[in-house]
Amino acid sequence: MTSGPLLLLLLLLVLPGSEAACPSVCLCLSDTVSCSSSGLAKLPASLPSFSVTLDLSHNYLSWLFPASFKRMPRLENLRMAHNQLGALAEGVFRNASGLRRLDLSSNRLRAVERHYFQGLWRLEELLLFNNKIAQVEGGTLSGLSSLKKAYFSVNQITDFPFFSIRDHSHPFLSMLDLSSNRMSRLPWEDVKALPGLVQRGLYLHNNSLVCDCAMYSVFWHWDLRGYDSLRDFADEHTCSVRGSPRSSIRFLRHSRFFRNCTVKKPVSLPVTVLLSHVTVTEGQRVRLDCQTSLAGAGGGGGGKLSFAWLSPGKGRLARDANDTLISLFANGTLEIGATEVNDSGLYVCTAADAKRALNATREVNVTVLPPPPEAFNTGYTTLLGCAVTTVAVLAYLYMTPCRCGCCKQPRPPPAVPIATYDPSTLTPVFSASVREHQKIHTSKHVAFMEPRRREEAAGWAPES
Ligand SMILES: *[C@@H]1O[C@H](CO)[C@@H](O)[C@H](O)[C@H]1NC(C)=O
Ligand SMILES: *[C@@H]1O[C@H](CO)[C@@H](O)[C@H](O)[C@H]1NC(C)=O
Ligand SMILES: *[C@@H]1O[C@H](CO)[C@@H](O)[C@H](O)[C@H]1NC(C)=O
Ligand SMILES: *[C@@H]1O[C@H](CO)[C@@H](O)[C@H](O)[C@H]1NC(C)=O
Numbered sequence: 332m333t334s335g336p337l338l339l340l341l342l343l344l345v346l347p348g349s350e351a352a353c354p355s356v357c358l359c360l361s362d363t364v365s366c367s368s369s370g371l372a373k374l375p376a377s378l379p380s381f382s383v384t385l386d387l388s389h390n391y392l393s394w395l396f397p398a399s400f401k402r403m404p405r406l407e408n409l410r411m412a413h414n415q416l417g418a419l420a421e422g423v424f425r426n427a428s429g430l431r432r433l434d435l436s437s438n439r440l441r442a443v444e445r446h447y448f449q450g451l452w453r454l455e456e457l458l459l460f461n462n463k464i465a466q467v468e469g470g471t472l473s474g475l476s477s478l479k480k481a482y483f484s485v486n487q488i489t490d491f492p493f494f495s496i497r498d499h500s501h502p503f504l505s506m507l508d509l510s511s512n513r514m515s516r517l518p519w520e521d522v523k524a525l526p527g528l529v530q531r532g533l534y535l536h537n538n539s540l541v542c543d544c545a546m547y548s549v550f551w552h553w554d555l556r557g558y559d560s561l562r563d564f565a566d567e568h569t570c571s572v573r574g575s576p577r578s579s580i581r582f583l584r585h586s587r588f589f590r591n592c593t594v595k596k597p598v599s600l601p602v603t604v605l606l607s608h609v610t611v612t613e614g615q616r617v618r619l620d621c622q623t624s625l626a627g628a629g630g631g632g633g634g635k636l637s638f639a640w641l642s643p644g645k646g647r648l649a650r651d652a653n654d655t656l657i658s659l660f661a662n663g664t665l666e667i668g669a670t671e672v673n674d675s676g677l678y679v680c681t682a683a684d685a686k687r688a689l690n691a692t693r694e695v696n697v698t699v700l701p702p703p704p705e706a707f708n709t710g711y712t713t714l715l716g717c718a719v720t721t722v723a724v725l726a727y728l729y730m731t732p733c734r735c736g737c738c739k740q741p742r743p744p745p746a747v748p749i750a751t752y753d754p755s756t757l758t759p760v761f762s763a764s765v766r767e768h769q770k771i772h773t774s775k776h777v778a779f780m781e782p783r784r785r786e787e788a789a790g791w792a793p794e795s
């Protein structure tokens with residue numbers, strides 16, 4: 332029965348022998364072959380067929396033959412940065428369809444032709460920065476349906492085929508770096524039609540953009556949504572007035588140049604409704620927080636929020652209302668002093684950020700239960716309860732004395748139930764029991780608040 336392991340051992344010994352040996356200028360370690368900085372002017376004649384990673388960076392490669400990597404069926408990472416490739420022949424990557432990461436940065440590519448990456452449907456990362464690319468042909472990215480990140484920065488690109496990127500064609504694309512190129516006028520309608528994920532990860536700073544309203548409108552909306560690309564590179568977003576490179580302005584900082592532009596206000600941008608539920612007994616105080624997506628989204632440019640509540644019984648409740656029973660705090664929290672059964676119903680809070688023209692609403696369903704009938708004589712009922720328990724315990728344990736701890740227990744101070752933003756209320760799966768739920772409420776609230784403060788602090792730090 333030892334033939335099994337023996338066979339395996341034989342296989343292990345035989346298989347490496349069957350693949351090409353490690354070229355003398357390279358270093359081979361498990362499934363990685365590194366031939367970087369080896370002075371190579373052409374590919375080594377034979378490369379180990381089992382390698383997953385092949386590093387050819389920092390060499391003098393200027394030409395690759397068609398199907399150069401066809402004998403490497405497991406190849407996933409191919410690094411060819413810092414070479415002298417000026418163009419790629421048709422079918423260089425034929426039979427290399429397992430590639431996931433392709434690094435062609437810091438070469439001399441002048442264009443990206445549509446045949447370059449044909450068949451690389453598993454490709455996730457494409458690095459083409461720091462070349463001399465002036466043109467990206469229309470179909471270049473089609474077929475790269477697994478693409479997640481593409482880097483085209485520091486080139487000489489004047490046009491980019493934005494139209495070829497759509498939800499169904501590139502569902503995972505979340506980073507498209509086109510910064511430091513030479514695009515002056517972009518097809519903004521195509522840009523606006525890009526999938527949301529791509530827009531969020533689109534980097535366009537340090538181009539030679541020409542100031543106009545179409546351009547400004549797009550960046551204005553992205554700024555509003557707090558995209559990292561704008562926050563991290565606010566000063567590198569420049570445009571030139573009337574195309575003159577000398578009159579370049581940082582348009583995210585100096586919006587007054589665009590006074591005359593009519594920026595279409597987002598009519599229904601993030602209007603998030605977070606439903607939640609609170610149940611109290613009549614007479615209790617209740618606090619309803621107005622935590623909405625506006626308060627939660629860091630975003631940077633968040634302005635001052637104003638709040639208004641719509642109550643089922645009393646209608647609109649604003650900050651200036653003078654009601655002793657209901658008070659509205661500056662932070663949007665609504666407090667009902669002593670609830671009555673007829674206070675039950677749906678309370679809707681609207682948080683409005685006038686500066687960013689955003690609204691968000693939050694709904695809380697308040698149920699006020701009538702007091703339990705025996706509650707009028709709590710002391711008596713507890714005493715009775717204790718006596719009954721005592722009798723039962725005595726009957727069971729004979730002489731166990733009743734310390735009557737339960738009799739003396741003071742009525743707990745009326746805790747104020749607080750309805751906070753709690754995502755778990757939206758997914759009943761997580762709400763095991765009401766009691767647990769209320770405990771979670773308090774801690775959830777803290778957890779929710781703290782990152783927000785940190786984010787705000789981080790957002791403001793660079794400006795000071
Ligand atoms: C390369 O791919 C073609 C089909 O595209 C196939 O016919 C051929 O056998 C493959 N060659 C190798 C060496 O895998
Ligand atoms: C802007 O782009 C040019 C090339 O187009 C580059 O040389 C320069 O370093 C870039 N500047 C910044 C701040 O990225
Ligand atoms: C805006 O329009 C006014 C007149 O309508 C004009 O005087 C002003 O120069 C314009 N501002 C800019 C920045 O174009
Ligand atoms: C709710 O009930 C109280 C009496 O319990 C009454 O005074 C009050 O007007 C009622 N409010 C509404 C909105 O019906």
Ligand SMILES: *[C@@H]1O[C@H](CO)[C@@H](O)[C@H](O)[C@H]1NC(C)=O
Pocket residue numbers: 653
């Ligand atoms: C609000 O109520 C207080 C008394 O509770 C009263 O002095 C004050 O004038 C009222 N303000 C308005 C605007 O009604």
Ligand SMILES: *[C@@H]1O[C@H](CO)[C@@H](O)[C@H](O)[C@H]1NC(C)=O
Pocket residue numbers: 620621660661662663664
């Ligand atoms: C809002 O302010 C009230 C009173 O200062 C406070 O009790 C409540 O916890 C605050 N709510 C939030 C969400 O900060």
Ligand SMILES: *[C@@H]1O[C@H](CO)[C@@H](O)[C@H](O)[C@H]1NC(C)=O
Pocket residue numbers: 598599639681683689690
């Ligand atoms: C936002 O709220 C303000 C004030 O409550 C209201 O005037 C405006 O119409 C609201 N806008 C939207 C888009 O709901």
Ligand SMILES: *[C@@H]1O[C@H](CO)[C@@H](O)[C@H](O)[C@H]1NC(C)=O
Pocket residue numbers: 677696697698
């Ligand atoms: C609020 O909660 C009560 C009791 O659970 C329920 O009957 C009612 O339909 C809810 N209302 C809304 C608008 O969800």
